[in-house]
Amino acid sequence: MKQSSIIFFERKFPSANMILIKDQLPILIDTGFGSEAKETVQIIREAGVSPEELHLIVNTHYHSDHVGGNFHFQNNYGVNIAAHKWEAELINNGDPEACSAEWLDQPVEPYRVDRKLSDNDQIETGNRTLQVLRTPGHTLGHISLYEPEEKILICGDLFHRDDIGWLNIFREGVASIQRSMESLEQLSKLRISQAYSGHGPQIENPQAAIEAARKRFEKWLGNPEKVSWHACKRIFSFTLILKDGLAKEEINNYLLNCGWFQDFARYSFQIQPKEFIQVLIDEMIRSDAAKWHDNYLVARASYQAPDKEWMNKNIKPKDWNFKIL
Template identity: 40%
Template sequence: MSPQPPTPTLPSWLIWWQRPFPDANTLLLPGRQPALVDTGFVGHADETAAWARAHAGNIDLIVNTHWHSDHVGGNSLLQAQGAAIAAGTPEAEAITRRDPGCCAAEYLDQPVAQYTVDVPLDDGQVLRLGDADWEVVRTPGHTPGHLALWQPEERLLVVGDALSDYDVGWVNLALDGPDAATTALASLKRMADLDPRVILPSHGPIPAAPAAAFAAALRRAQRLVDDPAGAVWYGARRIFAFALMIRDGIPADEVESYLHACAWLTDAARLLDVTVEVLAAELVTTMLRSGAIVLRDGRIHAAADHTPVAPEVLRVPYPRAWSATEPC
């Protein structure tokens, strides 16, 4: 076996925090304009804010790669402490309108505390984060407003959920249309063409070999394009595992009834042309068989490493109940 390449070195002017689920990795850019890229899950917002303050003082700006719950969970708390929030224009506009579908929070049954977006971001826009300039790169696919951040001098690329060392972001063919996987593949090709020295993903470690990571991601993304049913299954497995992580599992005798009530599973069943009951049972069975979920003490748990979440933090209101006037 050939030796593994070393992990690329990071410049001293940034701080990278690799976090287990249900949090996304967090990038901190201290300096004259302290900034944070993504803020983890709402259940760990206090931890996120305390960590950022300890390393950089007050945060001026938060940039969200996209609006899923594991990326925006600390927004509300940090905004109350004075941070502005920046996000891709499609998602920024929806949050400003207070669309009921914001963050896909209710659809995915993933809590998000209320926040506002102060700075809508468009493709090619340059942001001063910490003491360096970063370019916004629109990378729709995983969500319509998904974005990457490119630092050309150091050739650093923040890729959000577009890819990691072990997979690519799931795509939502029900909400975002049948071309979502093709859009995600095009975004990956655009990022690969930047030829980054360092990839900073939202989950997992920094890939040791960026070119190889992109090559693998492009193959995986092409499979989602070629196999729409497989793409639906891939998303369902990811969403269900996350639901188990943030709830410390679900009682085994309640798990299928929980799934029957989920909007995302109803849509997945429609796309796969099966009943909700059949899909829920098959999802549980196949994930138990593969080891992705486990039965322990009468509850179904996600097998992947994750940080516990206090039950009370899941009780924040869905966006349809967010106030039209209160910022957070």
């Protein structure tokens, strides 16, 4: 009988963190960004699990940094994928809104969801049982996973050790703050000794992190503009990571063609998109989210630049060639 262990991998952008449940039925939670799929395979191989052995991939939610490796695992190794049923239906129907990829301008290669999850479902790994907890806010179908024996929580992008997941009020709804707070309230009732989130280091004091997240969301209720600034800076930072920086002369045209930029400018800040460009750049610099380097605006976050050849394929759900009812 294989020894059971939970292995956490903290990864640089553009990939999200991953968790490998090494057991009789190995489970991989989230698969990183698509351009790093071969690196993802190597990471789990070095942990002692070959991709052919994987019983299941579970996605906490469908953003590109969490599901990007799905295509590689599914097409090369036949690994089944599980996700919340609401996001699964968008994925399996090739809906243009799937993964919010079009709106965010983030490429995602096609995959299908084989197992549709609901709240309180259980995922067996052999010696462990993971409880599925629906924790919406960051996305409507966001889930967390709880392992009761070791009291381990895998919380995706609901909250991090020193931050919270950005909220997409235009795709997930203006009640995203309240949903996030309800999700945190649900998790606060659990006995948690260790938590792993989608970004940043492991969370050694989960209750303190949950309380800090709750207080921040509470402040946002009275100042919705903060929700939009938080989202804009994180989306644009991720863009700068994917592009490995944007030349000064490219920025205007690029932003004006982005759905997220148009929506935040017009509806969150009530400013014409052309006028919002410099406002956003100034805030990126002021908040230390970005800097100028040789006439390029680059992200300050630590990252590994994606392969340009992979990025140039620019695949979005509207390009996917299948539809599963």
